[in-house]
Amino acid sequence: MATLKELAAKDELFSGGHRLCSGCGIPPIVRLLLRSAGSPVVATSATGCLEVGTSIYPYTAWRIPWIHSAFENAAATISGIESAYRAFKKKGRIPADKEIKFLALGGDGGTYDIGFQALSGALERGHNFLYVCYDNGAYMNTGIQRSSATPLGSATTTSPAGAKRPGKQEWRKDLTRVVVAHNIPYAAQASPHNWRDLEGKARKAFNVAGPAFMNIISPCPLGWYSKPEDSINAARLAVDTCYWPLYEVENGILRVTYRPKEKKPIADWFKIQGRFKHLFKPENSHLLDETQKRIDAEWQRLLDMDGKAVF
Template sequence: MDSEDKFSYEEDLFCPGHRACPGCGAALACRLATEATGPDTIMAMPTGCMEVTTTPFPESAWGISWIHSVFENSAAVAAGVESAYKSFERRGKEGYMDYDDVNFVVMAGDGATFDIGIRSLSGMMERGHDVLYICYDNEAYMNTGIQRSGSTPFGASTTTSPAGKESFGEDVHKKDMPSIAVAHGVEFVATANVAYMEDFKGKIRKALEIEGPKYIQVFTPCPRGWGHEARDMIKIARLAHETAIYPIYEMENGEIMDVKKIQDRKPVEKYLKLQGRFQHLFKQEGGEEIIQKLQRVADANAEKLQL
């Protein structure tokens, strides 16, 4: 933690005592995000793991202004709040922080980002609202029963893309949401990983200096949904980077400006073997072919980004 981020428990903006599972990558992402944004933040959050585990009535883990919205409209809510503050400033309305002093943020899971909420996210980006959208990416609908989402990787077994005699699990590749954000003309788009905490927080701070919509997608392992030991959360997150299956980079105005290089790239199967959602690939006949397809995805990432 940076010296400027050293809160006591009394000053935490994401407080202990929430109900997230041990080893939850998304909970760590929330804590890091609040350390980077600071107290002058208004956050919209849709239904999802973090909403359910951090705000059981009448309790809340949040030390910032926090708004729960339904699954599909957190980006619209944040856009509305941002527009209201801009209107307050224009009309000289008193009793509110100055528009330039407020950080307008969304923190949402991949289901609410890639799928259910993509319409309101698209509108927010298209209209140019000064909102930072952070997607905590645990690659399925973990809150409602581990159903597949548009972020679920090829070959993963979920409750709605189960592996079995007739299937190797998810049969389409992960949706490229960063490229969709770039296609909307978003100036700053980045990926991050909870295993690299200062990189994630640095990207948040950089994004908040840019006017207009910003998009950061952070890799957040889920022990329950992925079938791995809670103690292995950071190890698995690092392997996602070290295999190039989940590269870490940032883009400005559609151009790749910075990439986190890999010192010693590892084969994808090292990442897959630690997770229950991929175990069928090592047991079923034909699973090796799926592993090789995932390896080709990682190889393409490494080549494209010169990792």
Template structure:
């Protein structure tokens, strides 16, 4: 893997000047992953923050060939591009020694929800591409509506913390496990605060033949009601509290890539975030306990699987 010094010397493939929010987790994730490609790369992006924020005509922040077509179809679009590449290469219209990597980016709404079918289809067909989901835990681009990735009890504009219902009532969908069930050669969870883990995983994913998947925690000051300067700290807390474990599944074998020396209480991650403010009252203490119990259960489940073939 490239060192930080080497990475910093590479061309910036997502230019500055885009319109993503200050403190948004997406740009550092995308920049790191594009660098990990270390060669020609073509990308598509589902409708969402990344698409809207990087391509307001006549400007584009993309220094690579890039396409956005719709919301639910990033995996199908990349399937078409990657297939065209194989077709044209076979017919000698692309040089034999040219090796292009393909990446589809989508948010949690575009991946866990509306794009799940297209993702499943593309994984099953075995296209050679990386799907990267930046998971900020809600439909942030349309104004913070709940998605199936939204954390337990989170206050969103469609799961508001009301007088009767205290935020989102359902546990989040475990998309990484769903992807793993497709028996893809590589799937992993990562977080932008741990750049070397993310870089390593992206490099691995992009060099493996076949469909690969990265699910990356992406802090969102707008939707989390947090300070922009705290984003990377909050990404780290999501991992240190074991809400967002860093692990990979390579050829069916699960490996936790980071185990916190001391597992922090979930409250450390929740407390700075405005979307969980309603959980801080004494009468909602039981909700916090329930949330913590579930995080403990999921973490234990992962520990039980560590090093094992699924």
């Protein structure tokens, strides 16, 4: 397990001067990821906050080779890069002892929704890469529209808190489970507030042979209507309320990597975010109750599976 002193001694491969929002949850995730690879990393980002914020010409925050191609194709793009790497290794154009890790990054829009097909295809084909979804629960880059990752009841610009429809009316897609169903060597959920857990998972994910996937919750002050200084705490509460359980599935065995000492009510997480404000009105209490019930049930399901084979 690396200490922060050891991690801080490694090169900073993600520079300041990027244009991501103040208090954005994405950079701490990326900074940890790049330090956990252990080898040079080549990365691609789907269109989204991370891409736009880090690559406004002629400025780039990346000190690794990085490419942005389009919104829905991060997994397909990395497939091509990784295949070129294998071709070059075979032909001796890259020395046999040189190892490169491949990383694809996308937000929830670029991963759960528009990039889902490309992700599924790349996982099935078995490319050796890590896909990381930074899940902030909506299309934040285009101005907070609902995605299939948006929580039930959350107000977005396309699921506003209306009189008849108070926020998003559907439960979110459980993408991590869908990815697990691809039978890849490694899949996990992580959170930036728990850097030790995140870094350890990323190290495993980079080092398995074949595809790996990490779904990482990424607080967004803009779209969550939360205070920038609360971002890391918001991630912590998502985990302590068990809205965002930390777990991994390694070679088919599920392991819950963190159990809150005291499981907090979902309202604790909701109340620091403006996007859930309307759920505290009496007429919307059923949404709060429904959320709590489902979270409890899903957390219990995970606990029941802890240490067991997922299939």
